[in-house]
Amino acid sequence: MAAAPFLVGAILAGGEGRRMGGTDKALLPLAGRPLAAHLADRLHPQVQALAISANGDPARLAFLGLPVLPDTPPSRGPLSGVLAALLWARAQGATALVTAAVDTPFLPPDLAPRLLAAGQGRLTLARSDARLHPTAALWPVSLAGDLQDFLASGETPRMMSFVQRHAPALADMPEGSLANLNTPADIAAAEARLGGRAP
Numbered sequence: 001m002a003a004a005p006f007l008v009g010a011i012l013a014g015g016e017g018r019r020m021g022g023t024d025k026a027l028l029p030l031a032g033r034p035l036a037a038h039l040a041d042r043l044h045p046q047v048q049a050l051a052i053s054a055n056g057d058p059a060r061l062a063f064l065g066l067p068v069l070p071d072t073p074p075s076r077g078p079l080s081g082v083l084a085a086l087l088w089a090r091a092q093g094a095t096a097l098v099t100a101a102v103d104t105p106f107l108p109p110d111l112a113p114r115l116l117a118a119g120q121g122r123l124t125l126a127r128s129d130a131r132l133h134p135t136a137a138l139w140p141v142s143l144a145g146d147l148q149d150f151l152a153s154g155e156t157p158r159m160m161s162f163v164q165r166h167a168p169a170l171a172d173m174p175e176g177s178l179a180n181l182n183t184p185a186d187i188a189a190a191e192a193r194l195g196g197r198a199p
Contacts, residue, residue, distance in 0.1 A: 007112055009044070009049070009051070010088070011043060011050070011051075011100060012078055012085075012102060013036060014053055014080070014081040030194070031195075037064065038105040039104070040064055046112035052066050052069065053082075053084055054069070055070050055071055056070075069088050071084050072084060076157040079157045086143065086144040090144055095140070097139045098138050098139075099139065101136065105190060107178070114171045124138040126171055126173045127171065127172050128172070128175060129175055129178070132170070137163070146165075147162065150165075
């Protein structure tokens, strides 16, 4: 019988928050708590260890009590954060990594099981609201070497360009569960949504 998968998780928080005026999204308050805390609450119960992929001073995220994984220079966007997390996952002895963006506070509480069931351990992307969400994905740790090569190749580091090389599986998620908070209006809508029911 095959061994149970050893899943770890990473919150991707390396974005620059341009549409939020350059605000550090990980620290952006929502319902009185930083966005990163909401994501940790959602993802931590689904995995066996959790880290946050973020650049800058790691001390600002000490309240999470999680490893902070900076990109290996030069940073080339979200895939650099995924690579840092994959290398950390491999060091933990994990089978696969589950990622989620820090600005998705309504993350499904069963994201990891849905991804695992859909792909059976293959690279698997979440699909919601008629679009793919490559930051909400399950990444086999065996992809670390290929991702290193991809980022070193000089090719434009688009997430979909890389994942399409590996014929990803797709896992459907509830509508609205992967909505990104990109603008102050999105934050206001999320506050209203949280006020209407438990997250």
